Amino acid sequence: MYKEIMENFSCVLKDGKETFVKFVSEKEMAEYLFSFPSSLIVADENASYAVPGERMNVLVLKSGEEMKNQESLFTIIRKALSISLSRSSTFISVGGGVVSDMTAFAASVYMRGAGLVLLPSTLLSMVDASLGGKSAIDFDNVKNLIGTFYPAEEVVIAPHLLKTLDDHQFFSGLGEVIKHAFLASDKTLFDFLVHEKERIISRDENTLGEMVYLSLLVKKDFIERDPEEKRGIRSALNLGHTFAHALESITNYKIPHGYAVSWGLSRAAELGVMMGITDKNLKDDIDFLLSLYGYDTSLRIRKEEIPLFLSYKEKDKKRGKNGVNFVLMRTYGDYVLTVPDESLLIKVIQE
Amino acid sequence: MYKEIMENFSCVLKDGKETFVKFVSEKEMAEYLFSFPSSLIVADENASYAVPGERMNVLVLKSGEEMKNQESLFTIIRKALSISLSRSSTFISVGGGVVSDMTAFAASVYMRGAGLVLLPSTLLSMVDASLGGKSAIDFDNVKNLIGTFYPAEEVVIAPHLLKTLDDHQFFSGLGEVIKHAFLASDKTLFDFLVHEKERIISRDENTLGEMVYLSLLVKKDFIERDPEEKRGIRSALNLGHTFAHALESITNYKIPHGYAVSWGLSRAAELGVMMGITDKNLKDDIDFLLSLYGYDTSLRIRKEEIPLFLSYKEKDKKRGKNGVNFVLMRTYGDYVLTVPDESLLIKVIQE
Numbered sequence: 001m002y003k004e005i006m007e008n009f010s011c012v013l014k015d016g017k018e019t020f021v022k023f024v025s026e027k028e029m030a031e032y033l034f035s036f037p038s039s040l041i042v043a044d045e046n047a048s049y050a051v052p053g054e055r056m057n058v059l060v061l062k063s064g065e066e067m068k069n070q071e072s073l074f075t076i077i078r079k080a081l082s083i084s085l086s087r088s089s090t091f092i093s094v095g096g097g098v099v100s101d102m103t104a105f106a107a108s109v110y111m112r113g114a115g116l117v118l119l120p121s122t123l124l125s126m127v128d129a130s131l132g133g134k135s136a137i138d139f140d141n142v143k144n145l146i147g148t149f150y151p152a153e154e155v156v157i158a159p160h161l162l163k164t165l166d167d168h169q170f171f172s173g174l175g176e177v178i179k180h181a182f183l184a185s186d187k188t189l190f191d192f193l194v195h196e197k198e199r200i201i202s203r204d205e206n207t208l209g210e211m212v213y214l215s216l217l218v219k220k221d222f223i224e225r226d227p228e229e230k231r232g233i234r235s236a237l238n239l240g241h242t243f244a245h246a247l248e249s250i251t252n253y254k255i256p257h258g259y260a261v262s263w264g265l266s267r268a269a270e271l272g273v274m275m276g277i278t279d280k281n282l283k284d285d286i287d288f289l290l291s292l293y294g295y296d297t298s299l300r301i302r303k304e305e306i307p308l309f310l311s312y313k314e315k316d317k318k319r320g321k322n323g324v325n326f327v328l329m330r331t332y333g334d335y336v337l338t339v340p341d342e343s344l345l346i347k348v349i350q351e
Numbered sequence: 352m353y354k355e356i357m358e359n360f361s362c363v364l365k366d367g368k369e370t371f372v373k374f375v376s377e378k379e380m381a382e383y384l385f386s387f388p389s390s391l392i393v394a395d396e397n398a399s400y401a402v403p404g405e406r407m408n409v410l411v412l413k414s415g416e417e418m419k420n421q422e423s424l425f426t427i428i429r430k431a432l433s434i435s436l437s438r439s440s441t442f443i444s445v446g447g448g449v450v451s452d453m454t455a456f457a458a459s460v461y462m463r464g465a466g467l468v469l470l471p472s473t474l475l476s477m478v479d480a481s482l483g484g485k486s487a488i489d490f491d492n493v494k495n496l497i498g499t500f501y502p503a504e505e506v507v508i509a510p511h512l513l514k515t516l517d518d519h520q521f522f523s524g525l526g527e528v529i530k531h532a533f534l535a536s537d538k539t540l541f542d543f544l545v546h547e548k549e550r551i552i553s554r555d556e557n558t559l560g561e562m563v564y565l566s567l568l569v570k571k572d573f574i575e576r577d578p579e580e581k582r583g584i585r586s587a588l589n590l591g592h593t594f595a596h597a598l599e600s601i602t603n604y605k606i607p608h609g610y611a612v613s614w615g616l617s618r619a620a621e622l623g624v625m626m627g628i629t630d631k632n633l634k635d636d637i638d639f640l641l642s643l644y645g646y647d648t649s650l651r652i653r654k655e656e657i658p659l660f661l662s663y664k665e666k667d668k669k670r671g672k673n674g675v676n677f678v679l680m681r682t683y684g685d686y687v688l689t690v691p692d693e694s695l696l697i698k699v700i701q702e
Contacts, residue, residue: 015366015367016366070421070425074421074490077490077491077496077497078491081490081491081493081496081666084665084666086670087670088670105460108499109456109460109497109498109499110496110497111496111498112485112486112487112495112498112499112500113499113500134463135463136463139425139428139432140428140429140432142432144463145428145432145461145462146428146460146461147460147462147463148459148460148463148464148499149463149464314435315432315435319437319438319439
């Protein structure tokens with residue numbers, strides 16, 4: 001089914017750089033991976049099964065957000081140096097958002113910038129980390145504090161990889177897809193998620209490919225309207241994320257990103273309604289879709305942890321003149337950036 | 352004298368970004384430094400005298416190439432985080448090339464890119480590190496292995512700072528000025544250096560300002576003709592540097608950069624003449640100018656250290672398809688990039 005709908009496309013990013021997004025079958029992927037004259041493949045251990053054979057130019061890293069640090073970065077750089085990569089060589093990541101963000105960062109700083117290809121292996125990294133040119137590592141417990149804008153030359157989507165994801169990882173990525181459904185200016189993705197639920201849950205490869213495609217189109221639209229992230233448009237992709245990042249920080253990244261985002265979505269919707277910004281119907285759609293897919297958003301923060309939550313919130317990168325901006329939806333595709341009163345904020349997060 | 356000649360100018364770099372170069376007096380510099388609403392001033396200890404008063408937002412780092420590492424980088428990032436810098440804040444370096452390269456790198460990766468101003472305090476950093484958009488740290492004994500292209504918004508030249516430089520540092524910077532004299536397509540800078548020697552040696556502020564200005568104009572010309580460093584034009588600024596970097600590596604950076612460059616200049620001239628590329632008159636001019644300013648280029652590498660030298664040479668970033676490219680001059684402003692025979696290379700460096 002999706003073959004008729006899905007198309008390779010390119011996305012224009014900062015400084016006019018382009019990322020080409022292409023969809024490949026299992027066979028095409030294997031051929032592609034070893035088609036580079038000089039490359040380093042960095043795979044996380046969950047995705048390493050997808051990298052055939054023992055090769056000099058493969059580095060396998062442990063999975064997990066706690067690995068997204070300077071030590072892993074230096075491991076990648078040392079490996080690149082040990083196989084004499086030059087600045088015209090290509091770094092290829094095969095894995096989730098952690099390894100792709102780190103590999104992208106390593107590529108962006110190795111000899112001041114080498115080639116970069118991302119082959120995301122998880123739903124989260126397919127719909128989020130892979131497109132947009134953002135690379136990063138965490139530092140001193142601040143997520144993505146150190147990073148660069150460095151668009152991949154190619155993002156390669158291989159939907160067959162999603163079939164073997166565990167549920168935990170799958171639903172983590174679905175949180176971002178749901179976010180995109182509300183950022184979209186029409187209900188195409190929302191309706192798709194509602195009507196195709198069975199095929200999505202049963203991991204039908206074609207349906208998942210189509211879902212990734214529709215989700216990436218929403219992201220592409222936001223990026224291209226604001227490639228420099230200066231107009232407050234691209235910032236909307238941060239919907240739910242200011243909540244999510246602070247939650248992840250106070251729980252030492254034990255909560256998966258997509259779950260944290262779904263929590264953040266529901267908190268932003270509640271805050272938005274409370275402030276008279278968010279349309280009640282939109283909040284209902286958000287609650288409906290999250291509950292349709294079984295997300296539990298009832299988590300609240302204990303009173304004694306609120307100050308820590310607020311201090312992490314303050315370190316968020318979306319800081320404007322008056323404080324950290326939250327993205328709050330009015331309705332589909334329509335949002336505002338605003339600094340909420342701390343008292344209201346506490347109301348929607350505190351136990 | 353220089354007031355009539357020197358002018359503020361702007362230089363167009365990669366991706367169309369511009370760096371504005373301005374010349375300031377001692378008084379103007381002090382006012383400028385504290386005119387930013389949110390900034391971190393990173394000074395090396397040699398230059399910290401130029402940063403007035405005790406301030407929360409000043410970080411003083413030890414001087415020296417051995418400090419140009421990941422630990423210093425993280426010290427800068429932690430300090431920025433501790434004073435709640437945002438991505439719209441400005442990192443200001445006051446110091447030599449080491450601190451300016453590191454501060455630039457920190458600014459380029461802090462929250463994926465904050466503001467950057469460079470105020471070079473040494474001759475070397477005024478004529479070399481400050482203009483061009485290159486940031487870096489050394490890693491695993493490879494100079495500038497990790498870095499970014501990240502042009503400063505402003506480079507502020509305060510010639511009065513050169514009056515108190517020790518001779519060692521002064522002559523280190525003069526090596527790059529001399530390099531620029533031969534890369535220039537006319538002999539303006541060469542003649543200036545020959546005729547103004549007395550005023551230069553006696554550190555006349557105006558004369559030094561003019562020398563920096565003339566030197567930067569040469570660099571600006573090369574950068575603007577090849578901002579992406581893809582046409583082999585900007586690579587010419589690497590004249591003498593492939594020799595110099597390898598020498599610095601095998602001596603653990605104990606030889607000052609400018610001395611290493613003057614050695615590299617003379618080695619490149621000898622190699623160029625040997626290969627029938629370099630005009631004998633140009634080689635004579637190079638030898639004359641280096642000796643006029645008292646540079647000793649007689650150093651040769653012991654036979655047992657040649658393999659190590661060659662292995663560091665191989666790690667040079669100027670690697671092309673056939674090996675590491677050397678810049679060899681034909682005559683003023685006219686050069687070739689070429690991979691010399693190893694046997695010839697050894698001839699000009701071995702004891």
